[in-house]
Amino acid sequence: MALSQTEPEQTLRHETPPAPSTTLQENDNNSDSAALGVGFLSAALLSACGGNGNSAGSPAVVSADLARSQKAAVVAPLSANDASRFLSQAAFGGNDTDIAAVQSQGAAAWLQNQFSVATDQPNWAWMMSQGFNSVADVETTDGIDNSLWRKLMASPDTVRQRISLALSEIFVVSLEDLPMPWRNFAAAAYMDLLAANAFGNFRSLLQAVTLSPAMGVYLGTKGNEKEDPATGREADENYAREVMQLFTIGLNMLNNDGSVASGAGGKPIPTFTPTMVTQLAQVFTGWNFANSAAAVPTSLQAPMVLNASLHSTSAKSFLGATIAAGTDGNAALKIALDTLFNHPNLPPFFGRQLIQRMVSSNPSPAYISRVAAAFISGNGGLRGDMKSVISAVLTDPEAQTSITGLSNSAGKLREPVIRLAQWARTFKAVSASGKWAVGDTTNPSLKLGQSPLRSPTVFNFFSPGFVPPNNVLGNPALVAPELQITTEATVIGYANFLQTAINGQLADLTPDYSIETAMASNPANLFNRLNTLLAGGQLSSATATLIQNAINTIPITSTNGALNRVKAAIMMIMCGPEYIVQK
Numbered sequence: 001m002a003l004s005q006t007e008p009e010q011t012l013r014h015e016t017p018p019a020p021s022t023t024l025q026e027n028d029n030n031s032d033s034a035a036l037g038v039g040f041l042s043a044a045l046l047s048a049c050g051g052n053g054n055s056a057g058s059p060a061v062v063s064a065d066l067a068r069s070q071k072a073a074v075v076a077p078l079s080a081n082d083a084s085r086f087l088s089q090a091a092f093g094g095n096d097t098d099i100a101a102v103q104s105q106g107a108a109a110w111l112q113n114q115f116s117v118a119t120d121q122p123n124w125a126w127m128m129s130q131g132f133n134s135v136a137d138v139e140t141t142d143g144i145d146n147s148l149w150r151k152l153m154a155s156p157d158t159v160r161q162r163i164s165l166a167l168s169e170i171f172v173v174s175l176e177d178l179p180m181p182w183r184n185f186a187a188a189a190y191m192d193l194l195a196a197n198a199f200g201n202f203r204s205l206l207q208a209v210t211l212s213p214a215m216g217v218y219l220g221t222k223g224n225e226k227e228d229p230a231t232g233r234e235a236d237e238n239y240a241r242e243v244m245q246l247f248t249i250g251l252n253m254l255n256n257d258g259s260v261a262s263g264a265g266g267k268p269i270p271t272f273t274p275t276m277v278t279q280l281a282q283v284f285t286g287w288n289f290a291n292s293a294a295a296v297p298t299s300l301q302a303p304m305v306l307n308a309s310l311h312s313t314s315a316k317s318f319l320g321a322t323i324a325a326g327t328d329g330n331a332a333l334k335i336a337l338d339t340l341f342n343h344p345n346l347p348p349f350f351g352r353q354l355i356q357r358m359v360s361s362n363p364s365p366a367y368i369s370r371v372a373a374a375f376i377s378g379n380g381g382l383r384g385d386m387k388s389v390i391s392a393v394l395t396d397p398e399a400q401t402s403i404t405g406l407s408n409s410a411g412k413l414r415e416p417v418i419r420l421a422q423w424a425r426t427f428k429a430v431s432a433s434g435k436w437a438v439g440d441t442t443n444p445s446l447k448l449g450q451s452p453l454r455s456p457t458v459f460n461f462f463s464p465g466f467v468p469p470n471n472v473l474g475n476p477a478l479v480a481p482e483l484q485i486t487t488e489a490t491v492i493g494y495a496n497f498l499q500t501a502i503n504g505q506l507a508d509l510t511p512d513y514s515i516e517t518a519m520a521s522n523p524a525n526l527f528n529r530l531n532t533l534l535a536g537g538q539l540s541s542a543t544a545t546l547i548q549n550a551i552n553t554i555p556i557t558s559t560n561g562a563l564n565r566v567k568a569a570i571m572m573i574m575c576g577p578e579y580i581v582q583k
Contacts (some may be wrong), residue, residue: 016143019103025062028203030091032064033170041304053449054086055402060468062429063340064516073439077103077106078102078103078106078107078534079103079363079537080099080103080537081403081531081536081537081538082402082536082537083100083102083103083107083534084099084146084532084533084535084536085397085403085536085537085538085583086102086107086216086394086400086536087102088097088414088422088536088582089160089358089359089394089399089582090107090111090158090162090163090358091157091158091159091162091211091425092152092161092162092418092421092425093211093422093425093426093533093534094158094425094426094533095425095426095427095533096515096533097233098158098425098531099532104497107394107400108391108393108395108530111159111390111391111394111395112391113246114157114158114159114160114520115159115160115199115212117156117157117158117160118156118157119155119156119157119160119245119533120151120154120155120156120157120194122188122192122195123144123147123148123151123187123188123191123192124185124188124312125143126147126150126188126501127143127147127185127188129185130143130435132144132184132185133185133297134394134576136307136481137182137184138181140181140184141175141183141184141187141196141309142184142438143184143188144175144184144185144187144188144453145438145439145451145452146435146436146437146438146439147188147436147442148191148452148453149421149436149438149452150423150431150436151164151191151424152165152194152417152421152452153420153421153424153429153438153509154424154425154429154430154431154436155332155438156241158425159376160195160198160199161195161298161313161392162189162418163199163357163386163390164194164195164197164198165417165452165461166354166357166358167194167198167205168190168191168194168356168452168453169344169357169460169461170247170350170353170354170460171205171209171215171219171247172246172455172456172457172458172459172460173187173190173212173214173215173218174218174453174454174456174457175187175453175454176442176454176455176456177218178218179216179217180212180217181297182297182300183214183422185297186213186214186217186297186300187214187453187476189212189213189214189300190214190215190299190453191452191453192214193208193212194209194210194211197386198386199386199390200386201382201384201385202346202383202384202385202386203337203338203341203383203384203527204405205338206243206247206248206337207333208303209247210239210284210286210304210333211338212303212304213299213302213303213304214300214301215239216287216288216289216304218458219238219239219242219458220236220238220239221236221239221284221287221304222287222288222289222304223239223287223288224236224239224284224285224286224287224310225285225286225310226279226282226285226286226310226311226312226313226314226461227282227285227312227314227320229507233428234278234281234310235278235281235284235285235507236284237277237278237281238283239281240277240278240280240281240283241270241277241281242458243280243340244271244272244276244280244319244340246345246458246459248340248341248343248345248349248350249272249340249343249345249346249349250271250345250349251268251269251270251370252269252271253268253269253270253271253272253344253345254344254345254348254349255348256344256347256348256368256372256553257348257365257366257368257372258348258349258351258352258363258365258368258369258371258372259365259413261340266391271319271345272318272319272341276317276318276319279316279317279318279326280316280318280319280336282312282314282316283316283323283329283332283333283335283336284333285310285311285312285329286307286308286309286310286311286329286525287304287305287306287307287311287313287329288304288305289304289305290302290303290304290308291304299480306329306330308329308479309327311332313325313326313327313329316332318336318339319339319340319343320335320338321335322337323335323336323513326472333352341383342383346375347372347373347375348368348369348370348371348372349431350375350389351368351371351372351374351375351389351392351393352368352371352464353464354371354389354390354393354437355367355368355371355393356412356464356481358393358394358396358399359393359394359399360398360399360409360410360411360414361410361411361478361479361481361482362409362410362414362478362479363398364398367396367398367399370396371391371392371393371396372390373392374388374389374391375388375389375392377390380389398410399521401530403536403537403538403583408496410583411582411583412480412481412579412581412582413480413481413482413483413486413580413581413582414481414579414580414581414582415448415450415461415482416441416448416485416494417441417448417450417451417452418451418492419494419498419574419580420438420441420448420497420501422500422534423498423501423511423570424501424509424511424577426533426534427512427513427570428509428511428512429509429510429512430507430509430510431507431508431509431510432510433508435507435508436507436509437507437508438506438507438509438524439507440454442454442491443493444485444487444488444489444493444495445489445493446493446494446496447494447497448490448493448494448497449485449487449489449493449494450485461484462481462482462483462484463481463484464479464481465479465481466479466480467479467480468480468481468483468484486573492577493537493574495571495575498571498574498575502567502570503567506529513563513566513567515529516529516566516569516570517528517563517566518562518564520551520556520562520563520565520566521556521562522566523547523548523549523551523552523569524544524548525545526551526565526566526569527551527569528544530569530570530573531544531573533568533571534579535573535578535579536583538578538579538580538583539573539576539578540578543576547572547573548574550568550572551568551569554568
């Protein structure tokens, strides 16, 4: 599925990955886990490539009666499984303390409390404190991967971090194509910007993204000069195109439920034309860093500023708005961003993408409508209030429906990045040095095939409308975005990398399996605990029997026998399709 009307003028690099491995690597310290995971890897591979028809079925539309009954169920006391499932949507799963907190407070109240949880050191401040601002780091990405994983795995404001990750996959900036000094700090400032605006207003978020130095370099607004008829120079159109196409309104007019509106002859109605792109691009001229000194990264924290002499003051018209000739650049920017913010497509377009990142790849039209309504007037009529939108996404009846009440189209694949962050948080992993040196995990055959802020293009790691070819998902028009980065190579690469982490051999990260090890002599109890913690209780009885039988073959009396049982059980669960497909 092509997202773009035209390809971006800027070429975004994507290095060729190493040749994929075809077998699981041997690991003398955990050969039991490697062997026991093979069967589940095969099942996960079949699931990923569409060999399983369980996902068939049209997206469910929640009836008024069902919505009322489900809404009533939301306020009922949550089971540990339901609390864990909610945490997998709102955060990165949870440990015993997190699950107990959701059960005690209720999902909605817990979420409201999370909105006020203080964060730890921002990425920028942490990297400065670790000395990554040395002259040797001017042209590197040193420190940024460390800090991003630190935040995902250990920051106390877990919902803010989950939303920030989601926003980074919608408003994409990538270290893979950020040719500038101090790109490590530019990326840190950008992620801090997303985190700072995650619970604010979408209009403020949009302006912050637009004037971000990192975005300015990534999509060409930094140093973008006005048109010059004498030389034939035109304003760079990259950001103008993508701010409409990917960030705010999409390619076609939408109804409030996310469905495509029909025009003459039943054809879709385009939201914008090439001429509108050209005219909007002129708004984004004249902007540059507040301080261009390359010797220090400080200027990359400040929003870009206007150089009026380089800004186009010609008349502009787009999306029903007109900017008169001679309008000041700051005033023109306000008109442009206000126009995008008030466009009728924005609530369903953004709402659907946020649902996809948090809850379900195929939300019903009714679900999208409710989230769009929250965007329009969620907080006392305040359009764009992010807390209202997030709450609507996470506490909607469709999100809160129990596993047994879900349609076949419900749920989503857990992204590899989220799986690793969940493992770290569930088992309270700590970095002994405080460096969190997980590194760049984009290598598909050796690591995760995904890493924060390292998308290969502006279109993210995967398209929100991706449908696997030759797959049963295409029959009822279901999408599966994360399957776009799920291949034979990434399934095996993920398993090998996960095995390293589970074994406590990922950098200096140390997990705590003490509770699990104490119950390893009872495979049923161990499985039930891990099923709740990792999968919200969604693993089937057949899977329970398979895993319990498998770990029973590891002698409890052997050296590290109890610990090896725990590691094997975690490995098999987290490589299995019933876990990877988050319901």
